[in-house]
Amino acid sequence: MTALKLDHIYKDFSGLEVLVDISMTVEEGERHAVIGPNGAGKSTLFNIITGHYRPSRGKIHIMGRDSTGWSAHKIARMSLSRSFQVINNFPKMTVFENVRNAIVSKVDQRFNVVSFLSRSGKIRRQTEAVLEQLGMYEVRDVPAMELSYGWQRKLELALTLAGDSNVILLDEPTAGLDIEETRGFIELIKELTRGKTLVVVEHDMEVVFTLADRITVLNYGGVLITGSPEKIRDSEAVKNAYLGRNSHAAGTD
């Protein structure tokens, strides 16, 4: 089954065309990377898939259902969740409370007014399970804003994965981490998203080539090429547009 299907997506912001005729499909279970130079439209693409923006033209299908024009919360409940490039959590709440917010949503208790949140063993257990999985138990009672940057990155991942969504979109999950941290992080992502559909935007070529089965390269708001990592690595067009000029990882020209 196709997890994610974009059909001739266009987006312009009052005349400025950011996305032009983007079509791509991501199969269930695939790990797909979206790369491209700055300003290629990667983040806009994420914002369109997740319902933050509406496409100017075109259709989006998530797990076979037309989700074009749906609001963000509705799409989030369709088992699609995303992380953010810039840290985006509940700053005054503790790590436990942050993750719990995601669990409350997952178990559909968002509008429950007849029981106490702290009394729900189910919610507490699931929250603790997520903290355990990500190795965040030691910081569970620390307010998010007091965490170090590395921990905040991890919390970002925890919030995204806690809902156990089938389709996971990660927007530069390793942004700002050093090489060591990045490697550990990638292993964690690999492990925790096993069996799920993963779409990841990244700048770090090492991350992209270790993580992805397929890669889509965006340039000037359009799809330049889609294919396996080998195909992308060998593509002249990609070298010219992106790797040749910017990358230090691929080491071409």
Place this chain on the structure above:
Amino acid sequence: MNIFPIVNNGWKVLAGTFVVALPLVVPEMQVHLATEVLIYCLFAVSFNLLLGYAGLLPFGFAAMFGVGAYAAALMFNHLGSTPLVVVITVAAASGLLTAIIIGAFCVRLGGTYFALLTLAFQMFFYAVALKWRSVTNGDDGIPVMRPEFYFPGLGNLSLMNIHNLYWVVLFFVVLGILSAYLFLKTPLGNAVVCMRENEERAAFLGYNVYLTKLAVFSFAGLLAGVAGALYALFQEFVATTVIDANMSFAVVLMTIVGGTGRFSGPIAGAIFFMLFQDWISDITDYWRLYFGIVFVVVVLYLEGGLISLFNLDPIRRLLRRKTG
């Protein structure tokens, strides 16, 4: 022995006893004042659900208070034999309905736009109260006859007796404040705090921002409606002052002065606001000027409001260090 729990709970028991026994120990004039303070406590607590917890600042919150007051006054006047509990329930429902109508338009907006659009709605309701003379009597207002209150075991109590009125008001105020307190402990209450903390993140976790805000706005409106009904009962009179901008801003001021960060903040604020007004208007006609000075000083130098003066944490730490 650890005296910390005793200190911690002891003062609560003492305060509770004092509040209940107050009419027996203070002169009648002060019971009047205390009754009014109670009503404002409920009003401010319901307001702080929005300002302190949802992160919403409405400048027109008196709309719900006023509609509740008018609903109660009209029922007391035209349906004299209706039990008080029914009147309060209808007032609560009116507050709820008003809040749903206003909220449906306003909670989409953020910050200043939200504040000012609620103010616009409140002014609209004010204009209706002023001009719809056949129902509201306009500026002249509606006189209210306090009904008798049936209490199981004691029979009918006259609410003309200020002591009885105090206890009845106390009952409904405690009920309202307690329900606000418990509301915040539910998953929906938590979702409301998520709106304040980061509504974008909440939306991407599946929370419906609009409905969550509308829910808390409506619930706050319901409690404000109850406060309005109690106010009508207390004043024995309802006029446009219950639904004007002064009322809207009074609740903003008392809540901020008391402190929005803690549940008890608006209670402290309402008490201070009323007592300060009562005390200083004996001395000068310009009480608002002096309250304004206090407001500025608190906002500038006392982050967390007056309630932060009662912060027991340092004392607790001291006790813990000594005993532990």
